[in-house]
Amino acid sequence: MEKKLYSINAIYHTPNDILHAAKAVKDAGYTKFDVHTPYPIHGLDDAMGLKETKLGFVTLAAGILGAVGMISFASWVAVKDYPQVIGGKPYWSWPAFVPVTYEIAVLLAVLGTVGGMIVFFFKFPNTSHPLHDTTFMKKVSSDKFGITIQAEDAQFDEKKVRDLLKTTGGEVEAIYYSDEFLNFKPNTFDPKFILLLVGISLATSAGGYLYWNKVLYLPPFDWMVEQPRFDVQSATDYFEDGRTMRLPVEGSVARGFIPYPYKLGVNADSVGRFLVNPLLNTKATLDLGKRKFLTYCSPCHGNFGNGDSRMNGQFPNPPTLHSDKVRLWPDGAIFHTMTVGQNVMPGYQYQISREERWAVVKYIRTLQRAYNAKESDLQ
Amino acid sequence: MSAHETVIIPKKELPANIVTLGWGLTIVGLALVAVSYLTDSHRAAFNNIIGFTFLASIAVGAVFYIALEYIAGAVWTTPFRRVIEFLGMLLIPVAVLSIPLFLNLHDLFHWSHTDVVAKDAILTNKSPYLNEQSFTIRFIIYIVVWGLFYFIFRRNSLKQDVSNDQKLTKKNIALAAAFIPALAISISLFSIDWLMSLEPHWFSTMFGVYYFTGTILTSLCVITYFVVVLSEKGFFFKGVNENHYYSFGALMFGLLSFWAYIAFSQFMLIWYANLPEETFWYIARWENGWEYVSIAIVLLHFWIPYFMLVSRPSKMKPSNLKRSAALLIFAHFLDLYWLVMPTYSKTPVFSYYELAFPMLSIGLIIVLFAIQAKKYNIVPVGDPKLQRGIDFHL
Structure with missing residues (x-):
């Protein structure tokens, strides 16, 4: 193993000594030298003649990358990938992106600074240095101050360097290294090592799966789904007729409900004579009638009862309500037809209440009067 | 003890041309103020608020920095503390400038008309706070609190010049601990009283911090400007170096970023x-030409000074510090203009009315400084x- 000279070092005991030594070495014209101290010493940069670090530019570049990257990403998400209207604002609402842009810029600037320092300045993945594991390093990292003048310096001459360092009052020593030591790199891609990593990841995944999904498995919480009760509209063994829902007692009548005694097929004209419209001709009645007419009747009979709706031709055409037959019918006949239906027209007693049906009758009467107005109506 | 060895104060009297400029600006400014009050007292009063809050920014900010130095045990500001103490004297013109405002209160503040307030449910509910009596009492309290602390700080500091008594520093530290919370409350309420209540229906819980940030930033800029100019002309000890400049620059940079954040x-x-x-408050500032003022503030108060001060060497360069400080002082004035004037006019207005108070303010800063420096x-x-x-x- 061939030993090469790395540097001539000197150890000092006080910060002042190291400041003077650094200045002397700089003034002697050496450029490849370094100073090691246990803690930062004011004025050492000047004494060594160090230039401003370039690390700030790495920070700036990383920060700008973070800012531009984040605002582009946020814009792409908000405008193109998943556009959503939030708070009635445009898709590209840049003020909303500012906080996250700022944070990512800071984050990347910080990570970039640390990463840039390690990669550019410490020459990662190089992990060896001739000064590693030396007594010199042990001293300067506890209570001594050291300077190293490297052999690769252009004007390096071992004797001159030793003399210079001696005149500054340091304890001079030399550091040797071997190429073998310097070029040692941990073999990261050794197949055995990779296999070990794969094995560990498989073992932890499998172990985790077994532990969480098998050993500690609990059935999902679903007690609320199954309850000892009967759902509406479902069958049951409990009652003889097999129905869950009970029927009302025969002959019972709901509150406020007046049963309609006549069935489909009875002559409307004859039934109508027994029924009397209970409503008065008020504006409220007519408004109600108009509303219900337009909702339920107009789709077939037309908005004005002419039997001319859009449904014409798709069904047997609904008759006009302005025929002599309907006009001469008593109110009750129209009411009966609405209630139970006629031909293809279904009964409407379940959609339109009794009172509303009488109101519709009033409205139909109004329409009829409008189409067959008398001279006296115009005065 | 070598405490006095390096302290060399070669000249104490400011150069005559600067003093003349200060007096000139003060007199012309005062004349313009008088003319504007005589021709259009309504507009003059609104400009008075700008000048008044501007000087209050510098004066109160200065007292804040005195207290901050004591309570934080800061060392680097100590050689410049006298500059800060001189600037605190602007509290007197602040108090004086409030007199024409109190005389024109009805022109300025919608809520000061009791008949209007009676018809307005929102203003009625706010009236326990927003009424002339409590408004006046509060203003007197602010001025008394600021003034009292300021004059005690200053008296102790001046006494120390002669006696070298370290106990005076301790006294001021205790005072500073009491002053800082009092300042935080009083400056917030001050901004609410004089600036936010110009639109009495509007409210923003961040407004106090917003004005406070502008206050300490502007005050720091004025201090920095004085320090740079004085040391350039050799009025300080030898040895104002880039370490001091960097501290000023870094604090300025931090505060302008904080202002932008707020x-x-x-x-x-x-x-x-x-x-x-x-939203109506911002909408009024985003139409009829106010949008250009708004954009100008964003640029002048943040982006341009931000990039002027972002790098380390730029914070150490006195010429750059001076430029940034001047820009930020102007930006704060523009900021106050932007806060106040939309209430007066739907469109931005500029004429000799708007020049009167800046001239007077700058003149007063120079004159008061020169008198005390002497x-x-x-x-x-x-x-x-x-x-x-x-x-x-x-």
Whole structure:
């Protein structure tokens, strides 16, 4: 193993000594030298003649990358990938992106600074240095101050360097290294090592799966789904007729409900004579009638009862309500037809209440009067 | 003890041309103020608020820095503390400038009309706070609190020049601990009273911090400007170096970033919530030409000085510090103009009315500084931290 000279070092005991030594070495014209101290010493940069670090530019570049990257990403998400209207604002609402842009810029600037320092300045993945594991390093990292003048310096001459360092009052020593030591790199891609990593990841995944999904498995919480009760509209063994829902007692009548005694097929004209419209001709009645007419009747009979709706031709055409037959019918006949239906027209007693049906009758009467107005109506 | 060896104060009297400029600006400014009050007192009063809050920014900021130095045990500001103490004297013109404002209160503040307030449910609910009586009492309290602390700080500091008594520093530290919370509350309420209540229906919980940030930033800029100019002309001890400059630059940089943070946060919260009772204030500042002023503030108060001061060497360069400080002082004035004037006019207005108070303010700063510099040591020669401050090293 061939030993090469790395540097001539000197150890000092006080910060002042190291400041003077650094200045002397700089003034002697050496450029490849370094100073090691246990803690930062004011004025050492000047004494060594160090230039401003370039690390700030790495920070700036990383920060700008973070800012531009984040605002582009946020814009792409908000405008193109998943556009959503939030708070009635445009898709590209840049003020909303500012906080996250700022944070990512800071984050990347910080990570970039640390990463840039390690990669550019410490020459990662190089992990060896001739000064590693030396007594010199042990001293300067506890209570001594050291300077190293490297052999690769252009004007390096071992004797001159030793003399210079001696005149500054340091304890001079030399550091040797071997190429073998310097070029040692941990073999990261050794197949055995990779296999070990794969094995560990498989073992932890499998172990985790077994532990969480098998050993500690609990059935999902679903007690609320199954309850000892009967759902509406479902069958049951409990009652003889097999129905869950009970029927009302025969002959019972709901509150406020007046049963309609006549069935489909009875002559409307004859039934109508027994029924009397209970409503008065008020504006409220007519408004109600108009509303219900337009909702339920107009789709077939037309908005004005002419039997001319859009449904014409798709069904047997609904008759006009302005025929002599309907006009001469008593109110009750129209009411009966609405209630139970006629031909293809279904009964409407379940959609339109009794009172509303009488109101519709009033409205139909109004329409009829409008189409067959008398001279006296115009005065 | 070598405390006084390096302290060399070759000249104490400021150059005659600067003093003349100060007096000239003060007199012309005063004349313009008088003319503007005689021609259009309404507009003059609004400009008065700008000049008044501008001087208050510098004066209160200066007292804040005195207290900050004591409470933080800061060393690097000690050689410059006298500059800061001189600037605190602007509290007197602040008090004086409030007199024409109180005389024109009804022109300025919508809420001071009791008949209007009675018809307005919101203003009625705010009236326990916003009424002329409590407004006046509060203003007197602010001035008394600031003035009292300022004059005690200053008296102790001046006494120390002669007696070299270290106990005076301890006394001031205790005072500073009491002053800082009092300042935080009083300056917030001051900004609410004089600036936010110009639009009495509007409210923003960040407004106090917004004005406070502008205050300490502007005050620092004025201090920095004085320090740079004075040391360039040789009025300080030898040894104001890049370490001191860097500290000024870094603090300025930090504060202008903080200002931007607060200003943007205030804007974004209101923009996001989109409530009509809050947004109208920003809408008024984003139409009829005010949008250009708004953009100018964003650029002049943040982006341009940010890049002027972002790098390390730029914070150490006195010429660059001077430029940035001047720019930021102007930006703060523009910021106050932007806060106040939209209430007066739908469009930005500029004429000799708007020039009167800046001229008067700058003139007063120079004149008050020159008068005191003539009378007192420009460096606190008795302060125990002085030598450490001069030798300050990053």
